[in-house]
Amino acid sequence: xxxxxxxxxxxxxxxxxxxxxxxxxxxxxxxxLGDQFQxxxxxxxxxxxxxxxxxxxxxxxxxxxxxxxxxPGLQRVYQHPPFPHNRLCIQRHxxxxxxxxxxx
Numbered sequence: 329x330x331x332x333x334x335x336x337x338x339x340x341x342x343x344x345x346x347x348x349x350x351x352x353x354x355x356x357x358x359x360x361l362g363d364q365f366q367x368x369x370x371x372x373x374x375x376x377x378x379x380x381x382x383x384x385x386x387x388x389x390x391x392x393x394x395x396x397x398x399x400p401g402l403q404r405v406y407q408h409p410p411f412p413h414n415r416l417c418i419q420r421h422x423x424x425x426x427x428x429x430x431x432x
Contacts, residue, residue: 330390330402350384381392 333344368376393402 329386330394332335333387347391350387392399 330344333347337343337346368379372378389405390402393405397404
C-alpha cells in the first residue's frame, strides 16, 4: 500500500506526509455519501468501523512507521507484523519504536 501511494502521489508533487488523517476525512464525508452507498450508511456502526479499519488505521500506521524508521523500518514491520492487532491500536508508538528502530 505504501509503495502504491508514493507512486500515485509523486507526479502530483506530494508525499505521504501530505495525506490527511483518513479517520477525520471519512467521518466528515459520511453524510456526503447519501444514496450512493445505502447499504454502508445503514449498516451498524461496528460493521462500518470494521470495514474501514484497515484503510484508516493501516494508513496511519504506515505513515508513523515511515516517520519513525523510514523504508527500512517499514520493511521490518512487514517482516515482523504486530500481532495481535490490538497492539497496533493500544501501543502504537511503543510498538513502532521497537519494530522500526531495532537493528538486525
